[in-house]
Amino acid sequence: MKEHKDKGNEAVKKIDGNPLSLRIFNVIAIVMCLYQLMYVVYPVFSPVEHMAVHLAFSLVLIYLWMYYESESISKKSLSILLLVLSLVTLGYILANFMRLTEKIGIINTMDTVIGVLLILVVLDATTRTFGKALPILSVIFILYAKYGNLLPPGFFNHAGYDWPRLIASLTTNFTGVFGTVLNVSATFLCLFMIFGGMLESSGAGKFFVDLAMALGGRTRSGPAQSAVIGSGLVGSINGSATANVATTGVFTIPLMKKSGYPPHLAGAVEAVASTGGMIMPPVMGAGAFIMAGITGIPYGQIAFAALIPALLYYVTCGTSVHLYSIRNGFKPIEESLIPNLKEVLKDSYYLLPLVAIVFFMARGMSVMRAGFNAIVALILIVAISKTIKNRRYLLTKEFPNFIKEGFISGAKSTMSLAAACGCMGLISQSIVISGLSFKIVYLIKELAHGYSFLALLLTAFVCILFGMGVPTTASYVIVAVTAAPVLIDAGFTPLTSHLFIYYYAILANITPPVASAALVASRMADADYNKTAFTAVRLGFAGFILPFVFMYQPALTLDGTVSEIIFSVITSIGAMFAFCSASAGYFFDHMGKGECIIMGVAAALMIIPELFSSIIGAVIFFVLIMRQRKRKEYRKIKEV
Numbered sequence: 001m002k003e004h005k006d007k008g009n010e011a012v013k014k015i016d017g018n019p020l021s022l023r024i025f026n027v028i029a030i031v032m033c034l035y036q037l038m039y040v041v042y043p044v045f046s047p048v049e050h051m052a053v054h055l056a057f058s059l060v061l062i063y064l065w066m067y068y069e070s071e072s073i074s075k076k077s078l079s080i081l082l083l084v085l086s087l088v089t090l091g092y093i094l095a096n097f098m099r100l101t102e103k104i105g106i107i108n109t110m111d112t113v114i115g116v117l118l119i120l121v122v123l124d125a126t127t128r129t130f131g132k133a134l135p136i137l138s139v140i141f142i143l144y145a146k147y148g149n150l151l152p153p154g155f156f157n158h159a160g161y162d163w164p165r166l167i168a169s170l171t172t173n174f175t176g177v178f179g180t181v182l183n184v185s186a187t188f189l190c191l192f193m194i195f196g197g198m199l200e201s202s203g204a205g206k207f208f209v210d211l212a213m214a215l216g217g218r219t220r221s222g223p224a225q226s227a228v229i230g231s232g233l234v235g236s237i238n239g240s241a242t243a244n245v246a247t248t249g250v251f252t253i254p255l256m257k258k259s260g261y262p263p264h265l266a267g268a269v270e271a272v273a274s275t276g277g278m279i280m281p282p283v284m285g286a287g288a289f290i291m292a293g294i295t296g297i298p299y300g301q302i303a304f305a306a307l308i309p310a311l312l313y314y315v316t317c318g319t320s321v322h323l324y325s326i327r328n329g330f331k332p333i334e335e336s337l338i339p340n341l342k343e344v345l346k347d348s349y350y351l352l353p354l355v356a357i358v359f360f361m362a363r364g365m366s367v368m369r370a371g372f373n374a375i376v377a378l379i380l381i382v383a384i385s386k387t388i389k390n391r392r393y394l395l396t397k398e399f400p401n402f403i404k405e406g407f408i409s410g411a412k413s414t415m416s417l418a419a420a421c422g423c424m425g426l427i428s429q430s431i432v433i434s435g436l437s438f439k440i441v442y443l444i445k446e447l448a449h450g451y452s453f454l455a456l457l458l459t460a461f462v463c464i465l466f467g468m469g470v471p472t473t474a475s476y477v478i479v480a481v482t483a484a485p486v487l488i489d490a491g492f493t494p495l496t497s498h499l500f501i502y503y504y505a506i507l508a509n510i511t512p513p514v515a516s517a518a519l520v521a522s523r524m525a526d527a528d529y530n531k532t533a534f535t536a537v538r539l540g541f542a543g544f545i546l547p548f549v550f551m552y553q554p555a556l557t558l559d560g561t562v563s564e565i566i567f568s569v570i571t572s573i574g575a576m577f578a579f580c581s582a583s584a585g586y587f588f589d590h591m592g593k594g595e596c597i598i599m600g601v602a603a604a605l606m607i608i609p610e611l612f613s614s615i616i617g618a619v620i621f622f623v624l625i626m627r628q629r630k631r632k633e634y635r636k637i638k639e640v
Helices: 002-016 019-041 047-069 073-095 097-102 109-130 133-150 163-170 180-201 204-216 222-238 241-258 263-279 285-295 299-328 341-362 367-389 398-433 436-448 452-469 472-489 494-510 516-525 529-539 541-552 562-584 593-607 611-639
Strands: none
Touching (some): 019 180, 019 367, 047 097, 047 109, 047 180, 047 398, 073 097, 073 109, 109 133, 109 163, 109 398, 133 398, 163 398, 180 285, 180 341, 180 398, 204 222, 204 241, 204 341, 222 241, 222 263, 241 494, 241 516, 263 299, 263 494, 263 516, 263 529, 285 299, 285 472, 299 341, 299 494, 299 541, 299 562, 341 367, 367 398, 398 436, 398 472, 436 452, 436 472, 452 472, 452 494, 452 541, 472 494, 494 529, 494 541, 516 529, 529 541, 541 593, 562 593, 562 611, 593 611
16 A cells, blocks of 8 residues: 555655645646535535445546556557546436436346446456455456356356446446445545645644654653554554555654664564554544445444444554563663653644544534534634634745645545445455355355354455455455355344454454555665564454454454443453463463463353353463562572
């Protein structure tokens, strides 16, 4: 994702060199954002028409980007051709919307031609913004939906579709491209992309990194803790593991290396910390909004349910890096490099927009309205706080530039997501109409043989497998369509089932052989990729266990009484500490393999949602760490 962002930045630099080009790109980006904000207050179109307008804006921006990035005349001409095709296909759909709606199932030749062109444009736009993996997967599923009847009799065989009916199902019947995923992009995601862009343009990113260093910089694991805290704060608003690495890693990776951390460990710490940003409320990346669209569960409820697991992820992440740092004798950050907390907190108004989102969600406000209000609140907060510092702030160019740059940044993020969401719609619709989703549900049920734990293991494996090849959001959508019903049938709630799938789709970012977050971090740290990726898995091991914990202890998702929630939180923290200790081979002192195994057993016992087993696990954990402490004290006395 970082390389796509870098491409976008290069494109903007080229636009900056040409005043006319700058006006064209910037004006369309700003108009898109204004339209999206206006639609919240005054929805002038039906939901499907709004999706078409949203996709049209996004495709136009992508091909303008492509045009100015290209150097040869042939590539520039291709960009213009694809831009025109985007407008023609979506213009046709808008112009014929009433006929297409009233006569779904009645297909003419022109509808089929337009549908084919729209599919090609969406696939091409996704290739240029998200890479080849997702479009290739889309083509495979489309061909499977068409030619499934040619496969040998068995699991994958189905009746097949003729081209006109298949193309209509993917486009002009207002499913497929215009399905749930694009609807989420057109309503929820775009507003939070604009919010994130404006928060970034306001200078909040630097504030979050400085706050992280001020809070965690003085501990023995100070450089690593700065990465953990900073990546959690920044990741909660940008929603991309690789983009998070690129944003915070610029500061934290050199800082860790300077303090003695080996390059591969510095990269691994940043990768694990950045990956968790996608599960941290209030924004949680694109997947949480799509989850709300698929399940019908309000986004606010999803965000509140994800809060304790997200905090546990970062507690375990912080514990792991702290134990590794102490075990290896790494140095804390130099005092001169640590920002003064009082000075940093003078800019704490950057936290207010995030608080505003939580406040609006807690009041039961719709996601669209909450996103709109958060943007308005951000503008007011920045205007008031900076006017206090400089009374002429509103009269300077800085204020309109903050809004303009935020809109442009938000539109650039939205344009990539919109194309990818359309592409995901092609995949999910192909899976549904071919009957593959029902077959996969049946297969997992057969393999699990009624064992819910085995069903979870199979689902986690499928999530990571898909997550290695396609973006996190796409992986979540594909697996949610096929595997979520299995988990629900096994007795788990819809919310925890979808959160489980989303977590493992995210964890693919640090899972070899792809591990995209670890890949970016290894490049920034100038480290070996394989060492970085496998170290990230070891550091984040407790995070791989966490989804199983909240599946069997739903009180962690705030589904239970106060006493159940408190019990689950306490036992889960103890279990995560034990897992971190077993993984690091250290707590108060170095541990042998035998101690690590026993510590792992203690952690497993505390996970089991029963009082007796939790007490036994806690006792074993306590005995082990006390034994280590006494052993360390005895060795110190002996040395003296």
